[in-house]
Amino acid sequence: MEGRALGPRLIVGAVLAAFAGVYVLAAPARTAGAGRVSAAVALVAVVLGVQIVRVVSRDGRWRWAIPAQAAAAYAGVLAFGTSLATLGFVVGSLLLAGVWPVAVVVVGSAAVLGDADGTISCLLLGLVVYGLVRLADRADDTAAARLPLTMAAVARERLRIAAELNRGLGEGLRAISDGSRRALGRPEAIGDVLEVARSSLNEARAAAADFRSMSLAPEASAARALLESADIEAAVRTGHSEPLGPAGALLAMALREAVTDVVRVGTARHCVIETSERDGFVRLRVVNDGVRTAELGEDGLESAARRVRAAGGSFSTGLGEDGRFAVEAAVRAGERPVSLPDRTAYRLSMGLLAAVLAGLSAKGLLVIPWGPKWALAAVLLAVIGALQMLWTARGRPRAWVALLAVLAVVPVPVVGKMWLGVAGFLVGTLLVGVRRGVAVPLTGVTMAGVGAAAWALGLGPAAVTNWVVSTLVTGLLVYGLVRLARLVRDLRAAGEELARAATVQERLRAARDLHDLLGHSLAAILLKCELARRLADVDPARARAELEEVVAMAERAGRDLEAATGGDAGLSLDGEARSARSVLTAAGVEVEMDLAHGEVEDGTSAVLGTVLREAVTNVLRHSAATRCVIMTAQEDGVVRLVVENDGLDPAAPRTAPGSGIGNLTTRMASAGGTLSARADGKGGFRVEAVVG
Known part of the structure; x- marks a missing residue:
């Protein structure tokens, strides 16, 4: 039982104890004398005790107690x-032990020893014991499977990522390394290396974008940041499930175009981004209060509209009745194969509930x-059973409790005492369906009403007590079956959601590594190759040195590729500082x-090495810097990195933020650090990272 959830087993124990309690309370009416009553109670306790041992233990040692249970x-x-129904405990134990032929013999003996009612009770209790215990086992198995499932999903995703990257980028890095070595003696071959490096860099960026497209979350975060930086109040409401795959890429593009247009026009004060999922389609809706038809046509969204429609989706823009401008896109959701391996538990629970309802009826x-x-009784019982099954499978309609209360009371004068069991x-x-503070008093009222x-029907004290207790026992039985059925269903859904989330996170991690690690290496290789080509005629020795460094960079990029597929990046702040000086100097900074x-x-x-890489990459890609300052310090265990450059154009138009800063913010948060990146308004840009 260590590490195992107790909830399901407590439910099973309570239901079985309630059944045994009925037979204990009936003992004085079935035998005479205090000694005989005590013996009967003790035998019922032995029968129940063996069953409880099985409830709390799944090892095979409990099977040796079945003969003692049968004897008792x-x-x-x-x-x-x-009551013959006590033999049902033995039937349940035999079914759990896998010896169903013997269980059939026990049910047959009940038919010989008693009547049809006793035989049905024996069989029904046996099925209840078997079903409840197996459901508790399934609940434990489902809960325990969530972590292995998540790990397996991540492992599968890493294998898929590795296959995708090694097939293209891996071959490209090997070609860069081999080509650079050949170019050491043949400067004219540098052009071939440049072409491969440029292609590999584009492929890395495309792969990173594709991995991010598994989820709309990064694009939604970037859209919120862009809107808020433009003083537009943004609200994001998510109603879809991840991962999205190709649908995510299309909707991310539509979202990016819509938000960019909202910011470009510049008259909006509020913008709402909504997603939903229904009928196999994922829908995106971007609504703002500042865009008018006269100000914005569909030019900025035409490309997105064509691609969405080409994929079988729908795309529309226009003013709503409230005067706000809306962009709407819908794309068919892809398959999501992540699932728990065992799909029989919920079917077992529903089948068992149906059998119990049929048996009691x-x-x-x-x-x-x-x-x-x-x-009349048969029709009403069929209606009650059907409603009970629908209620268990689909939810809790509010009218169901009131309807069942009417069906439980009104037929009593017509059908007679038998209907008290309803x-x-x-x-x-x-x-199950009402909060505990209300359910418990109502249960007491219902039992009192039955009594x-x-x-009023003229039954004696013993019969009145039996009906009252039976009402509670039947209620606990229904509660146990429905509660366990929903528990298994909810555990399955939670496990699948956890695995899907882990898959998305693994894709996003790979995208961050491609952008932060491999993207930087390939950009630096491209820069070094360009420099070597320019120096080949005027300074061959310097060109050779640059090519030798390209070879080393290609080898390091290979390690970066391994990191992107789940390996160890092996970065260091000192190593990245040396690389930063070399790359920036080569770029004339x-x-x-x-x-x-x-x-x-x-x-x-x-x-911090990763932060430095991204900061230097941004200096090279996004600025016209002539000077860059890199500083580090450590005080009281807090390490600080600052990177400043003077290449930002204060008059440059505001653009959508890239994924680099968001990636670094995520990395820093996971390391317990903080990151800030801001312009100073005078042409400078400062990145500061603090870990401690």
Whole structure:
């Protein structure tokens, strides 16, 4: 039981104890004398005790107690008049042990020793015992499978990512390395290396974008940031499930275009981004209050519209009745294969519930004379059973409790005492479908009502007590079956959602690594190759040195590729600082470096090295910097990295943020650090990372 959820087993234990309690309470009416009553109670306790051992333990040792359980059950039935239904515990144990032929023999013996009612009760209890315990086992198995499922989903995703990247980028990096070595003696071959490096860089960026497209979350976060930076209040409401795959890429593009147009026009004050999923389609809706038809046509969205429609989706723009401009896109959702391996538990629970409802109904109909009364009872029981199954499978309609209350009370004067048992279904529904503070008092009221009705029908004290207790037992049985059925269903859904989320996170991690690690390496290789080509005629020695560094960079990029597929990046702050000086100097940027961080833990060094890489990549790609300052410091265990450059154009138009800063913010947060990136308004840009 260590590490195993107790909830399902407590439910099973309570239901089985309630059944045993009925037979204990009936003992004084079935045998005479205090000694015989005590013996009958003790035998029932033995029968229940063996069953409880099986409830709390799944090892095979409990099977050796089945003969003792059978002996106690048969002794109670034959010597003390205990109900034949106690043999149902033995039937359940035999079914759980896998010896169903012997279980059939026990049910047959019940038919020989008693009547149809007793035989049905024995079989019904056996199925209840078997089903409830197996459901508890399934609930534990489903809960325990969530972590292995998640790990397996991540492992599958890593294999898929590795296959995708190694097939293209891996071959490209090998070609760069081999070509650079050949170009050491043949400068004219540098052009071929340049072409491969440029192609590999484009492929890395495309792969990173594709991995991010598994989820709309990064694009939605970027859209919110862009809107808020333009002083537009943004609201994001998510109603779809991840991952999305190709649908995510199309909707991300539509979202990016829609939000860019909202910011470009510049008259909006509010913008709402909504997603939903229905009928196999994922829908995106972007609504703002500042765009008018006269100000915005569909030019900025035509490309997105064509691609969405070409994929079989729909795309529309226009003013709504409220005067707000809306962009709407819908794309068919892709398949989501992640699922828990065992799909039988929920079917088992529903099948068991149907069997119990049928068995209880059959027991009641056995005591009603054939005729119109019997037909009425049969129809009403069928209606109750159908509603109970629908309610369990699809939810809790509010009218169901009131309807069941009417069906439990109104037919009593017509059908007679047999109908008092229907109140047990009402109790089960109350316990499952109503909050506990209300359900418990209502259960007490229902039981009291059953007792009053039984007394009004002229039944004696023992029969009144039996009906009242049976109402509670039936209610607990229905509660246990429905609660366990929903528990298994919810655990399955939670496990699948966890695996899907892990798959998305693994794709996003790969996208970050491609962008932060491999993208930087390939950009630096491209820069070095360009420099080597320019120097080939004027300074062959310097060109050769640059090509030798390209070879080393290609080898490091190979390690970056391994990191992107789940390996270890092996980054260090000192190594990235040396690389940054070399790459920036090659690009004609004056570098001022002040490194005072001293000894730093490997994890901190790696994450700050990644920040430095991204910052330097942005200097090269997004600015016209002539000077870059890189500083580090450490005080009281807090390590600080600052990268400043003077290449930002203050008059440049606002554009959608890239994924680099968002990636780094995520990395820093996971390392317990913070990141800030901002312009100073005078042409400078500062990135500051703090870990401690």
